[in-house]
Amino acid sequence: MNSTHHSLDYIRKDLPVNFKKIGLILSVVGLILVIAAYYSDPVRSAFNNLVFLMLLTSIGLGAMFLVAIEYIGGAVWSTPFRRIAEFLAAVLILVPIAAIPVYLNLHDLYHWTHTDVVAADKILSSKSPYLNESFMLIRIALFMAIWLIFYKIITGNSKKQDESKDQNLTTKNIKISAIFMPFFALTITFAAIDWMMSLEPHWFSTIYGVYYFSGTVLAGLAAVTFLAVYLNEKGLLVKGLKSDNYYSLGALLFAFTNFWAYIAFSQYMLIWYANLPEETFWYLARWGGNWKFVTLGLLVVHFIVPYFGLLSQPSKMDPKRLKFMSLWILFAHLYDIYWLVMPTFSKESFVFGWIEAGFLSLAVGVILLIFNYKASRENVVAIGDPKLIRGINFRL
Amino acid sequence: MSEKVLYALTGLFETPDQIIDAAEKTSDGGYKKYDVNTPYPLHGMNQAMKLPPSKLGYAALVFGLSGTVSALALMYWMAVIDYAHVIGGKPYFPLPAFVPVMFEVTVLSAAIATVFTMLFVVFKFPNNSHPLHDTGYMKSVSRDKYGICILAEDEKFDENGTLKFLEELGATNITHQYFTEDSYATWWSVLDKKFAGILAVTAIATSLVVYIGLNKVLYMQPFSWMMEQEKLNPQKGSVLFADGFSMRNPVQGTIARGDLPYEYAVDPEGASKLVNPLPITEANLQLGKVKYDIYCSPCHGFLGEGDSRLRGQFPNPPSLHSEKVRDWTDGRIYHVIAMGQNVMPSYSSQLSRNEKWATILYVRALQRSLNAKESDLQ
Numbered sequence: 001m002n003s004t005h006h007s008l009d010y011i012r013k014d015l016p017v018n019f020k021k022i023g024l025i026l027s028v029v030g031l032i033l034v035i036a037a038y039y040s041d042p043v044r045s046a047f048n049n050l051v052f053l054m055l056l057t058s059i060g061l062g063a064m065f066l067v068a069i070e071y072i073g074g075a076v077w078s079t080p081f082r083r084i085a086e087f088l089a090a091v092l093i094l095v096p097i098a099a100i101p102v103y104l105n106l107h108d109l110y111h112w113t114h115t116d117v118v119a120a121d122k123i124l125s126s127k128s129p130y131l132n133e134s135f136m137l138i139r140i141a142l143f144m145a146i147w148l149i150f151y152k153i154i155t156g157n158s159k160k161q162d163e164s165k166d167q168n169l170t171t172k173n174i175k176i177s178a179i180f181m182p183f184f185a186l187t188i189t190f191a192a193i194d195w196m197m198s199l200e201p202h203w204f205s206t207i208y209g210v211y212y213f214s215g216t217v218l219a220g221l222a223a224v225t226f227l228a229v230y231l232n233e234k235g236l237l238v239k240g241l242k243s244d245n246y247y248s249l250g251a252l253l254f255a256f257t258n259f260w261a262y263i264a265f266s267q268y269m270l271i272w273y274a275n276l277p278e279e280t281f282w283y284l285a286r287w288g289g290n291w292k293f294v295t296l297g298l299l300v301v302h303f304i305v306p307y308f309g310l311l312s313q314p315s316k317m318d319p320k321r322l323k324f325m326s327l328w329i330l331f332a333h334l335y336d337i338y339w340l341v342m343p344t345f346s347k348e349s350f351v352f353g354w355i356e357a358g359f360l361s362l363a364v365g366v367i368l369l370i371f372n373y374k375a376s377r378e379n380v381v382a383i384g385d386p387k388l389i390r391g392i393n394f395r396l
Numbered sequence: 397m398s399e400k401v402l403y404a405l406t407g408l409f410e411t412p413d414q415i416i417d418a419a420e421k422t423s424d425g426g427y428k429k430y431d432v433n434t435p436y437p438l439h440g441m442n443q444a445m446k447l448p449p450s451k452l453g454y455a456a457l458v459f460g461l462s463g464t465v466s467a468l469a470l471m472y473w474m475a476v477i478d479y480a481h482v483i484g485g486k487p488y489f490p491l492p493a494f495v496p497v498m499f500e501v502t503v504l505s506a507a508i509a510t511v512f513t514m515l516f517v518v519f520k521f522p523n524n525s526h527p528l529h530d531t532g533y534m535k536s537v538s539r540d541k542y543g544i545c546i547l548a549e550d551e552k553f554d555e556n557g558t559l560k561f562l563e564e565l566g567a568t569n570i571t572h573q574y575f576t577e578d579s580y581a582t583w584w585s586v587l588d589k590k591f592a593g594i595l596a597v598t599a600i601a602t603s604l605v606v607y608i609g610l611n612k613v614l615y616m617q618p619f620s621w622m623m624e625q626e627k628l629n630p631q632k633g634s635v636l637f638a639d640g641f642s643m644r645n646p647v648q649g650t651i652a653r654g655d656l657p658y659e660y661a662v663d664p665e666g667a668s669k670l671v672n673p674l675p676i677t678e679a680n681l682q683l684g685k686v687k688y689d690i691y692c693s694p695c696h697g698f699l700g701e702g703d704s705r706l707r708g709q710f711p712n713p714p715s716l717h718s719e720k721v722r723d724w725t726d727g728r729i730y731h732v733i734a735m736g737q738n739v740m741p742s743y744s745s746q747l748s749r750n751e752k753w754a755t756i757l758y759v760r761a762l763q764r765s766l767n768a769k770e771s772d773l774q
Contacts, residue, residue: 244440265492268492269495269496272492273486273492273493275485313453314449395440396439396442396443
């Protein structure tokens with residue numbers, strides 16, 4: 001049978017030179033702009049830095065989640081692409097670095113770090129056992145340590161398998177992934193609360209962690225999808241991958257687009273319905289001035305376009321459509337984070353200028369660079385995985 | 397009964413790979429009317445058979461969207477046109493509140509309609525049987541074999557050629573399937589005595605078991621979360637008291653605070669001598685208006701003319717502007733409110749003593765508005 005491969009056809013190649021080149025250029029330009037931004041407008045830069053930090057966290061943690069959930073679920077279709085997600089999870093290494101400027105500017109970002117304000121505010125002072133600087137530092141350091149430890153163990157085992165072909169490593173990773181899941185659920189929830197929800201310390205939404213999670217998985221998935229299609233077109237993955245192999249990526253993107261909309265709407269509808277002033281002000285802030293258009297745009301960008309773009313079955317397998325939609329969804333996630341963070345900084349109207357562009361350029365640049373770094377040292381395909389051949393032969 | 401004719405040639409294979417290979421070669425060989433039967437769905441079969449994408453998705457889309465639209469239209473008609481009502485301080489057309497319903501109806505109608513489309517269009521219900529199902533071939537492929545079935549009506553079909561073709565594919569147990577034409581091209585098979593009988597018996601037996609099981613043998617009250625409480629309810633028996641009632645009479649010789657028993661219950665003339673104890677103040681008139689609008693206006697109308705919205709549905713309530721009522725003393729009106737009259741019930745449980753008197757003040761003000769005294773003009 002010509003469509004089935006019984007042996008592996010993989011030759012390790014470096015990524016195209018342009019990949020690294022673009023990464024380098026974007027990083028350097030971004031870094032220069034970011035440094036200039038911190039000199040010209042530190043407060044705005046701090047807020048942008050937070051968006052940047054959340055974007056890196058989303059992609060790293062989302063990719064990490066995909067690796068873990070695919071191990072737990074025993075997914076076969078994803079084995080040819082799993083290494084891509086593992087490489088993207090390496091972005092987590094950058095998260096502590098991206099977080100440093102945020103910590104240096106805590107007072108500009110977070111209202112509740114001013115002890116005099118907290119002392120005068122009954123609500124904030126009763127929240128202060130949780131919302132205080134030292135506890136936040138400890139928490140976040142702990143979260144990052146957890147992410148990095150699990151990243152190290154899981155991807156380390158996967159890498160070892162390339163040489164040893166040891167099936168026990170898969171079994172081991174399944175167990176470790178299962179242990180990772182509750183940690184993941186808790187850390188991502190509290191990271192979202194600490195970094196973003198506490199920008200408005202009076203406001204609360206119990207679904208906030210899930211909301212950020214839905215965006216995170218989308219971002220991770222979209223990055224994996226784009227790179228999977230791109231690398232396969234460049235012939236850097238194993239031979240024999242067809243559009244059937246992409247199907248689950250497209251289906252998951254579609255599913256999580258709906259999941260995001262479901263969560264976002266649930267949060268909105270409950271607050272709209274209850275109509276309590278202590279909750280509604282958060283949405284009102286996103287409805288004032290021309291933020292209104294950004295809010296309405298979020299609906300279109302984050303839901304309507306990806307929904308119809310990925311609705312039909314062929315579109316979930318079409319490489320061209322997937323490449324476009326995954327970049328679109330990455331943009332939508334950035335848009336979402338911007339919408340979550342920036343109204344605290346600029347209340348009257350949304351802002352976009354060279355500062356924002358600089359941080360975006362840096363984010364894309366460093367992600368490309370770290371991916372290139374990993375790809376230049378390791379196999380882009382998990383060639384030791386016992387499920388790989390079945391994964392390549394996966395047909396709908 | 398018509399004559400048995402060759403319906404199809406069937407062959408069996410041992411492994412999924414073989415059947416996919418066979419399906420690919422059969423479609424490459426130009427066969428159109430053939431089917432593959434496997435114990436479970438095989439990945440890659442669609443491509444091997446070169447099947448066009450299923451159209452069932454369009455049914456789901458159309459029915460799903462019509463579900464959305466009809467849910468929206470229904471709620472719009474109810475909430476905006478037929479029974480516009482302010483609920484929770486929201487606009488008449490609160491779209492966010494409708495979205496969950498629209499979503500649920502979309503999913504429900506898409507799912508149900510897709511199943512029915514599949515049943516009626518794809519599976520050709522009510523034709524629910526096919527002689528192929530009763531063959532040894534079907535027994536094998538629903539157990540551990542993978543089968544292919546090439547229909548005789550296919551243009552490329554040729555008894556000997558196709559037989560050879562199947563042999564070359566490596567099929568085993570190649571069988572000629574002979575059926576009478578009316579055994580598969582029917583729709584009334586659903587009315588088959590055996591089938592309909594078993595269906596009826598199953599339905600009756602299931603209903604009986606459920607009915608007897610859940611109502612007689614094992615009665616479970618649905619949703620009794622807050623209904624059963626450890627407290628005494630009015631109108632219910634009680635083992636706590638010797639007389640077996642849960643309701644108690646007030647202690648002899650006592651009355652509720654702020655309440656005085658009404659002494660003229662059977663003596664309207666005596667009641668006429670009662671005098672309104674309330675002074676005519678703005679506050680008392682306001683109280684009277686509030687109570688009047690709530691309790692009196694549904695029948696007597698907001699202006700006391702007996703022209704309320706209930707007019708025509710009951711014996712018409714009288715106007716409060718008649719000479720008779722105008723000439724009544726406050727006490728006489730008090731008696732009517734306290735004891736009721738004709739179809740009007742007593743309002744003692746709704747209006748306290750002072751509230752009754754305040755209402756009377758307001759009734760007097762209404763009367764004066766139509767029949768002013770000369771002194772009012774000064």
